[in-house]
Amino acid sequence: MKDLLKNVLVGIILSVLVISCKSSQSAVAQKPLAKHVILIGSDGFGAYAFENAKLPHLRKMMADGTYSLQARSVLPSSSAVNWASMIMGSGPELHGYTEWGSKTPELPSRILGKGNIYPTVFSLVDEQMPSAKKGVSYTWGGIGYLFEKDMVDLDFNGRTDEETIEKAMDFHLENKSTLTFIHLTHPDNEGHEIGHGTPEYYTAIEKVDAQVGEILASVKKAGMMDDTIIIFTSDHGGIGKGHGGKTLAEVEIPWIIYGTNILAKGKLNSSIVTYDTAATIAYALGLKMPDFWRGKPVLEAFSN
Template sequence: MSQRVLLCSLDGVRPDAILACHTPTIQRLAREGAHTWKASSVMPSVTLPCHTSMLRGVDVPRHGITSNTFTPLARPVPSLMDAAAGYGKRVGFFYNWEQLRDLAAPGSTKISACYGEAHLFESDQKVADAAIAALQSAALDFVFVYFGHPDEAGHAHGWMTEPYLKAIENADACLAQVLKYWEGIVCIVSDHGGHGRSHGTDCAEDMTIPFILHGPSIAAGRELTEPIFLYDVCPTLAHALGVPACREWDGRIVVEAFE
């Protein structure tokens, strides 16, 4: 299998929040593709540890990053972007929370853009605009798009509040714009959820995340029943890209999602 893959990470977005507001793009992808609203994050359910697990295919005890401050891994684990680039794939990385920069080794991305201002509502639109500009100018095989404002809205106003739900609706609209310029597999996932005005615990509101796959070779209209963990994203998308799994990865391919 060798498909183009776009991974969209929605920071801090709970599955029940997606279903509680106007998210036609995400809900359509779930309905038409393979999905679960019951995937599991990792502990601590915090942005950098979670994204490290998402992109490096291992749980937190293996990569050792337990806060939003990056520390070099004692035993390096290649990220999905590193593995894809090493296999000749052209990688794009578009995000608005600068601490994610270490998810790719220097030289792994063909095009990248960061707007370190996820606290601003309009910053997710800037991420979408950068991704669209890149897709119009370069042939990319793996694209990672990160929308960070929903998490910021949760911290500022509370999870499940109107500003938080509006941030998710905006991320959905931004994703819809990007998808106009994309042909291939799309994966939608969140790093963690949240409750009150925070997250980081092992409660269900923090740990339960969406996982959606849509596109060529993906089972249509399938609700996934097997347990799915955040670190399964990495080997699953490598499989879709036709990139051999790295021996350091502990996650598994979500085979149920494929036809």
């Protein structure tokens, strides 16, 4: 009888521990770990480029923050499907955008939010932080089909990356934006027109690095860096003049996170998929994530 009671008691304790562990795994940060998040996405920036390119500003983010050069896109490794996944916290099997130029889901979205699309991280901010400012500034027009336009305070399609960055930073610094997404069209243009891994491609890569340096300098000059997390990533890499395939050169993307409450630990061990970006942003802002998202925050990056 004593052994039976002992076994029952042990079973109850283990059940409580399992429930507790599951709760802690699904819990959001108890409080925001940053007041501001800037997501910089560089189109067609393959992780392989770090082998040869001169990237002082991105490497500084990697050294003072943490990173992976083995993060992966979803398949197909092309644009719209991956930009959607990045901000929607799920892959194409749920959000339904399946092609490089998707403007509407080819596969019906499993969930439709208030914006009548699969809910993005912007919808989380809109619902849980209604007074927060948020914006999207992008050079490739295809981005404009992938977020809830009525839920952001900036929706700007620039003609050039320079114009896109200028508009984004003016908005971000003036409004002390909670979440700003900056999409850059380079080096994808060079990848398609001239080829991945060409001198022209690397020149474009290095220009992106310089622009990231300008963004960092602007945030620091405004005195906001102590409250800011910056994530740099991409939608896909490429081979030849194309993308969309299943090679590591096409699928592996850089994923760099830097700023307040981010460990200066260098290389991450975590396996990262692009939809983990939205979950990581939500975690950093202390937001509750929907259970239908498939992404998970990259907790290894955080100091807490």
